[in-house]
Amino acid sequence: MTMQIADTMSLSASDSKARAQAAAARDNLRTEPRAVRIAIITLAVLFLTVFVVLPLVVVFAQAFSRGILAYFTALAEPEAMAAIKLTLIVAAISVGLNLVFGLVAAWAIAKFDFPGKTFLITLIDLPFSVSPVISGLVFVLLFGAQGYFGSWLRDHDIQILFAVPGIVLATTFVTFPFVARALIPLMQEQGTQEEEAATSLGASGLQTFFRVTLPNIKWGVLYGVLLCNARAMGEFGAVSVVSGHIRGETNTMPLLVEILYNEYQFVAAFAIASLLAMLALITLIAKTVLERHLDEGQDASDH
Amino acid sequence: MKDKTPVTIEVRNLVKTFGSFKALDGVDLKVDGGELVALLGPSGSGKTTLLRIVAGLDWPDSGEVFISGEDALAQGARERHVGFVFQHYALFRHMTVFENVAFGLRVQPRAVRKDEAGIRARVKELLDLVQLDWLSDRYPSQLSGGQRQRIALARALAIEPRILLLDEPFGALDAKVRKELRRWLRSLHHEINVTSIFVTHDQEEALEVANRVVVMDKGRIEQIGSPDDVYETPATAFVHGFIGESIELPVHVDGGVIRLGDRPLQLAADGLAPGASKLFVRRHDMLVGPPGTGAFEGAVQHVRNFGPVQRAEVALSGGETIEIDAPRDRELRAGDTIGLNPRRYRIFAG
Secondary structure (H helix, E strand, O other): OOHHHHHHHHHHHHHHHHHHHHHHHHHHHHHHOOHHHHHHHHHOOOOOOOOHHHHHHHHHHOOOHHHHHHEEEHHHHHHHHHHHHHHHHHHHHHHHHOOOOHHHHHHHHHHHOOOHHHHHHHHHHHHHOOOHHHHHHHHHHHHHHOOOHHHHHHHHHOOOOOHHHHHHHHHHHHHHHHHHHHHHHHHHHHHHEEEEEEEOOOHHHHHHHHHHHHHHHHHHHHHHHHHHHHHHOOOOOOOOOOOOOOOOOOOOOOHHHHHHHOOOOOOHHHHHHHHHHHHHHHHHHHHHHHHHHHHHHHHHHHO | OOOOOOOOOOEEEEEEEEOOEEEEEEEEEEEEEOOOEEEHHHHHHHEEEEEEEEOOOOOHHHHHEEEEEHHHHOOOOOOEEEEEEEEOOOOOOOOOOHHHHHHHOOOOOOOOOOHHHHHHHHHHHHHHHOOHHOOOEEEEOEEEHHHHHHHHHHHHHOOOOOEEEOOOOOOOOOHHHHHHHHHHHHHHHHOOOOEEEEEHHHOOHHHOOOOOEEEEEEEEEEEOOOOHHHHOOOOOOOHHHHOOEEEEEEEEEEOEEEEEEEEEEEEOOOOOOOEEEEEEEEHHHEEEOOOOOOOOOEEEEEEEOOOOEEEEEEEEOOOOEEEEEEEOOOOOOOEEEEEEEOOOOOEEEE
């Protein structure tokens, strides 16, 4: 009894101190202790700096190590120009192909039920699960001189391997899941009701697609195309196997970076690498913007 | 729209299965021109499937559909000129209200398509009809449920449909809005005079809005009739149990006597087949009297008041417990022993 009274008295005496302690105790319940929080955040920042920021800085530092003039001279080399041009062409073709393929596949999977649907979904993921080098080797086996179609192609004087068509094929194969993957969940979530409404209002299949389906998934399409493009321009393994590394002809930017580096032409190697790094940065920014649009689209659909 | 004769709808022996589930099990239905018919039934009764088949959004395994005497199964949804209102509205989310309503006009073949001024005039007319012309620049996500529903209706009406089909038109709305829209739909139907079918699981909605009610269960039609018919003279045990609040008692008919358990009931058993049967009485048709009078006797368990009626739970002497709705003029109390006499009742075999 007396003890209790004494407790109450001391509490009221050091009221503010007790309150501060209580607040600290509450904070400890709600979140981790301060020291742990600081340690975790420091670790994360340190890791990101060493593994992400530092390499990016090094790329640009090396590229500009002999000045801006050397940088642009390296980029203006015919070999570099050819690589940039080839990369753009290959990316344009394979992104275009995968856009069509991805749209068709996602449309079929999200809006219709058919036997073998699960198998098709698994198949779409195949390029993600196979090493790019294997993907490249497959095309060598198919179209190489000793390959299945090799002699037929030679007879008809068609060059696929060690030429642009081979690089396009390998790139398309490696990047084909991107658009489909971005669209399938989106289209599945949206369901088929708006399409049904359009049909009952008299729209044809094409009208329904272009007026209803496509506008609803446009941000998803852009998102898929963006990631597809980033990978298409940056792909090394599969392209390396099928390209043949013919200088000025079948070297894409990533391949040229490796060659130049191996020849100790550091400024030239990093100049081209800096272009790829910039592509990555632009892709990241665009991705963030698109993700915001995708979220908004989802909110709007939330009835 | 008004100058056209409303068309008829007829379906014959429709069968539709989804895997092993029989959604429609031989359905025949004739809807006359200008009718407003309700398809009423619990979920899974096949009502929405029937509606979608008439619209051309689903296809039957067998059977026939005729709209205005033409074989509708030979046409796709696009050619049928059917206005369809979806349960969740299915408004085009990337289009304004105006463009939603204009959609059906814009996708018409060039030869019959209205010019821009014509489309504007028509959309304005429709938005006036649903009293929402002030919303034409909004997007569907900015509208309330009731507004979306009316826009969906305006959009369906834009193509001057031969028939109008509504799938649970008020299902996703709150009770007050639903009541308003019901009345509004009935008067709208009167105004535009298009043969219409709507699906609902809400009996009140069906009885209040429709001029004919089709009660469905397990892919079959249980009864077709006016709202009064299905309420006053249910054709089957299912209809009696589904529409209105009913007391259901298992009875036994034997030699002109109806028994509840061992107790013979003082009820006429003329023309009833002998065997196990079900006795149905509406809650408010059970009249309360002093003990010893009436067909049933029981003890009041507890009583709650619902506005003009008191709802009493009564344990019958046969062992069954029932709920009755009695007028408030004579207060019932828990523990009272009362006699009960059904003013009206129906007995179905089985």
